[in-house]
Amino acid sequence: MAQELMRSPAKLLSAGAWRGSVISVDHPQESVLGSGRRSGAGRFLRRPTVLPTLCILVALLIGSPTLTYRFGRDQAMFAYVGDQWRAGHMPYRDSWDNKPPATYALAALAIATFGHSQLSSRVADLVLTLCIVACIFGLTRAMAGPLAACVAAIGYSLAYYLHFDYWHTAQAEVATSLFGLLALIAAWKWMEASPRHLTAVVAGACVGLAALFKLTGALFLPLVVAMIIWGRKGRGVWRDVVAPSMMAVAGFVLPIAVAVAYFAAHGALLHMWDVVVRFNMNYAGQRIESTSLQVLASALAQVGAGMALVVPPALVGLLGVCLNMGRTGKSVILAWFGVSFLMVFLQHRFFWYHWLAVLPALSVLAGIGVATIVSRIARRSNRRGTTCVWIALAMTVAGVMILYVPSAIATSYTNAVRFWMGRISAREFEASFTGVDRYNYAEAAAAAAYLREHTSPSQTIAVWGFEPAIQFLARRRAPSRFVATHPLYDRHLPYKQQEWRRGFLSDCAAAPPAYFVTIDTGGTRTEAPVELATWPDVRQFVEERYTLEGRIGQFRLYSRRE
Secondary structure, eight states: OHHHHHTHHHHHHHOOOOTTOOOTTTOGGGOTTTOOOSHHHHHHHTSTTHHHHHHHHHHHHHHGGGGGOOOOHHHHHHHHHHHHHHTTOOBTTTBOOOSOTHHHHHHHHHHHHHOSSHHHHHHHHHHHHHHHHHHHHHHHHHHHOHHHHHHHHHHHHHHHHHHSOTTTSSOHHHHHHHHHHHHHHHHHHHTSSSOOHHHHHHHHHHHHHHHHHOGGGGGHHHHHHHHHHHTOOSSOHIIIIIHHHHHHHHHHHHHHHHHHHHHHHTTOHHHHIIIIIIIHHHHHTSOOSSOHHHHHHHHHHHHHHHTTTTHHHHHHHHHHHHHHSOHHHHHHHHHHHHHHHHHHHTTSSOOGGGGGGTHHHHHHHHHHHHHHHHHHHHTTSOHHHHHHHHHHHHHHHHHHHHHHHHHHHTTTHHHHHHHHTTSSOHHHHHHTOEEGGGEEHHHHHHHHHHHHHTSOTTOBEEESSSOTHHHHHHTOBOSSSOSSOGGGTOTTOOTTHHHHHHHHHHHHHHSOOSEEEEEOOTTOOSSOOOSGGGOHHHHHHHHHHEEEEEEETTEEEEEEOO
């Protein structure tokens, strides 16, 4: 049964219209793209594996240049914690970061499979994206036919790679989206004619895995339970509602219970609770400069402009769903969109990569919107008119890409393509990876290379700032669990800040690192000043034990006095 559920996206590709969810004007089995009224080409496209394979190949083509992406701060943090986990150092207890554990488990698996490099995280991200594309195709085909499925799947690829740069890709939201989609697929499997309780368990387990990547992934559970209730077959409340709902909840608890047991067995459960739950709740509850409504309005405007490729057709698709879709299908897709939006809103920060949670639902709506327009026109025109519709659609997409993409992603995707083709050097390429608060990958990589050359593998390196790429690239451990020290000074992270800073200095005093790296940004950091002059206790520790050896970009390298 488990193998069957893992193959369910492929089954959905060839399935007929899912009951109660078909847009009446589209007639998925007679869609323009898959009608087959033309000789061999139509019959070829109707083969169940052809269209999804084409969509995956398009995504692979679009996503391949991102394999050259360098680290942002978050990606370096995930890689460091995952790599240390492989070496026996537990997350939270030995390496501090605030994501749930599955993020680091994925990083550890990627490093074990593809090696200790930045490529490992990018390959893992590309694989997850291809899986998401396949799932989106299957779900959309079941709801609105092959045309909508192709537009949704390809639209997701374009929106992800052309609207989210190196800083915002390879984030935890990608894996959360994938397991949320798998949970929806399993819930739809249960809604078919012969539901099995194991399907409900798998749906709940997928939600549990989504939550282990991002806590907000747990919001998929009420949607899965609602789908079970909406799909009841009239066999009784126990068999249709209570038992499968309990199975879904049990499936949700299962992976979380395994993670809890594992961290408890390794003496890190209380640390995980303190960081993942208490710290994150404190962080989400912190006041920000503007009211929530002002920030939300600004974020929505940013989404409208930032994802121009999918937002306009998604609005059409939303109208089509409300007017033409059956009651059950309408409830599912609107609830899915609402849950995805709530996942962003509850974080109270609206960082750009947070909107990755909404992108799958937005892409499906965009596919439905395009399919609705094309199908309505095609049914009222001849083949020449249909051809004109396709030409106009292609020109519109090309126009949006030409006008929007170059200015939006010139420093990431465009340069990745140029580097992929050998048009720019590695030095020029790495110099383009800059970001928030004067982040500069090239400077961090140069500092890491110097430190690796001047230290032995058994020595440690302390960095006062949020620059985990230095330790990962240098292959040197931090002397404290705070590889990135931003929770010790960031004004947005007050939880246990003074206590943790004392613990950091105590760890450094007990086992002094070979080098202590500080950052001189000229007071330009927005989160909090990170210069030593701002933190007397840290400055005193460094001045008493270390000597300034040199400077690489914004990094000051202090070596320990013998």
